[in-house]
Amino acid sequence: MDTSVNSSSGRRVAGPRGLPVLGSFFPMLNEPLALANKLHAEYGDVSLVRVYGTPIAFLRNPVDVKRVLIDEPHLFPKPRIENPFNGNGLTVSRGEHWKRQRHMVQPLFSKEKVRLWSGLFSDELHKGVERWMALGAKGESFDMYTEAARLMFGVMWRTCFDENPREEHFARIMDAIDVFGRRHTPWGVLFYKLLPRFDPKAPRMGMALWLINGWIYGRLSKRRERGTRDGDITLLSMLVEARARETAESMNDKEVRDEIVNLFGASFEMIATSLTWAVHACTQYPDVVRRIREEVREVCGDEAPKYEDVAKLTYTTRVVQEINRLSPPAWTILRETAEDVEVGGVMLPKGTQLLMCPYAIHRHPDHWKDAETFDPDRFLPERQVGQHKCAYVPFGAGQRICVGQHMSQVDTVQTLALLLQRCDVEYLGRSPVEWQTRLTFVPKRGMPVRVRARQG
Numbered sequence: 001m002d003t004s005v006n007s008s009s010g011r012r013v014a015g016p017r018g019l020p021v022l023g024s025f026f027p028m029l030n031e032p033l034a035l036a037n038k039l040h041a042e043y044g045d046v047s048l049v050r051v052y053g054t055p056i057a058f059l060r061n062p063v064d065v066k067r068v069l070i071d072e073p074h075l076f077p078k079p080r081i082e083n084p085f086n087g088n089g090l091t092v093s094r095g096e097h098w099k100r101q102r103h104m105v106q107p108l109f110s111k112e113k114v115r116l117w118s119g120l121f122s123d124e125l126h127k128g129v130e131r132w133m134a135l136g137a138k139g140e141s142f143d144m145y146t147e148a149a150r151l152m153f154g155v156m157w158r159t160c161f162d163e164n165p166r167e168e169h170f171a172r173i174m175d176a177i178d179v180f181g182r183r184h185t186p187w188g189v190l191f192y193k194l195l196p197r198f199d200p201k202a203p204r205m206g207m208a209l210w211l212i213n214g215w216i217y218g219r220l221s222k223r224r225e226r227g228t229r230d231g232d233i234t235l236l237s238m239l240v241e242a243r244a245r246e247t248a249e250s251m252n253d254k255e256v257r258d259e260i261v262n263l264f265g266a267s268f269e270m271i272a273t274s275l276t277w278a279v280h281a282c283t284q285y286p287d288v289v290r291r292i293r294e295e296v297r298e299v300c301g302d303e304a305p306k307y308e309d310v311a312k313l314t315y316t317t318r319v320v321q322e323i324n325r326l327s328p329p330a331w332t333i334l335r336e337t338a339e340d341v342e343v344g345g346v347m348l349p350k351g352t353q354l355l356m357c358p359y360a361i362h363r364h365p366d367h368w369k370d371a372e373t374f375d376p377d378r379f380l381p382e383r384q385v386g387q388h389k390c391a392y393v394p395f396g397a398g399q400r401i402c403v404g405q406h407m408s409q410v411d412t413v414q415t416l417a418l419l420l421q422r423c424d425v426e427y428l429g430r431s432p433v434e435w436q437t438r439l440t441f442v443p444k445r446g447m448p449v450r451v452r453a454r455q456g
């Protein structure tokens with residue numbers, strides 16, 4: 001049986017009714033993106049399920065996505081998301097607090113700032129690639145996702161604190177993500193209060209939270225004691241120095257802590273996911289590898305690719321864009337309706353949760369030709385003419401667009417360029433790769449690869 005909501009145009013939007021009371025709780029919990037794909041295939045651009053009576057609408061038409069994210073964001077705020085990790089940081093805050101924090105945080109990720117951090121990034125990147133080659137030299141394989149996460153975690157740790165990360169920091173954070181991410185998919189945040197009670201691993205989250213707070217507050221208090229120092233380009237210091245636009249107020253300790261956790265949470269796993277899928281694609285398409293290597297040789301010669309080279313690595317950039325189209329790390333963007341409102345010709349009641357899945361939007365048959373084909377050249381400027389602004393939203397759109405978009409693109413392109421310049425990569429897992437949605441869109445059984453130094 002179907003659920004239906006009357007449309008003002010007489011059309012009906014429908015989805016499966018699901019179980020009594022629970023509705024579609026289990027498909028949403030187990031694999032919400034698979035549910036979204038199924039619903040779009042069966043019911044079109046706007047479809048609806050209920051979970052505990054809460055209506056949840058899936059939108060995939062770029063026209064509706066633009067209206068929600070860009071044209072009328074006041075009608076479609078972010079839902080209230082409460083969890084002790086994110087606190088009231090940028091990814092979850094709303095209203096005036098969000099506006100104030102966004103004005104303070106966004107400038108910290110300008111091109112100029114990313115350039116400042118680029119030496120530090122290159123440093124970590126070289127260590128990472130050398131480590132992968134050393135494993136390959138011993139004949140050992142590794143999980144690309146874990147290694148990409150380790151690399152990007154190191155980059156973020158140094159960006160925040162200008163310290164080398166310890167294995168303990170990485171292991172603790174990955175453990176927290178493992179527990180938190182399983183229960184805490186972006187839609188699962190709506191039901192956070194209910195879920196941990198059933199989760200025997202919840203104490204591990206409590207321990208991780210206690211440690212993370214200790215790491216941040218400890219470093220913050222030292223930074224406050226020490227005061228400003230020339231040449232300090234840590235994100236921690238920049239957050240301490242940031243001033244609100246209208247009042248010139250600075251952040252208190254809790255606000256700095258929240259932003260550090262949010263920036264960490266929003267960044268390293270996302271970039272690691274993008275890199276993982278990019279490396280996998282390169283193992284599948286030898287022609288893509290050949291073109292990236294030719295481009296890197298033309299732009300960098302035998303030198304390692306640097307920050308300044310990235311703008312010239314246009315084909316490699318298109319490869320990354322195509323990866324973020326087909327395997328968008330942020331698999332959903334969440335909003336809710338602030339009042340009864342019509343979307344895509346359908347009347348949705350106040351409080352309807354809106355899930356816009358870039359995975360589905362990036363495959364919309366009216367906006368993408370041969371959507372399943374891996375074709376980086378579809379991002380050539382001449383082929384993008386006339387493309388809808390919201391047909392491609394791996395970083396979101398509108399006022400809440402990702403603050404780390406430039407940083408991500410630079411880091412992913414530079415990593416792919418260096419890796420393929422120096423190494424051959426072999427994928428050792430099953431094909432096709434099974435995926436799952438955790439905090440990001442990840443391979444279900446990891447991404448086993450072997451990396452060997454290139455000869456000659």
Ligand code: HEM
Nearest residue numbers: 090091266267270271274330394395396400402403404408
């Ligand atoms: C491939 C990498 C990344 C992807 C795919 C990605 C994706 C996204 C998306 C889709 C949003 C919008 C969410 C929404 O509208 O609700 C977002 C927001 C955000 N991203 Fe990213 N992101 C990436 C990397 C980063 C990095 C490197 C940082 C910072 C270091 C970052 C920080 C943020 C923050 C703070 C927000 C919240 C902005 C706000 O709500 O005002 N992200 N990201």
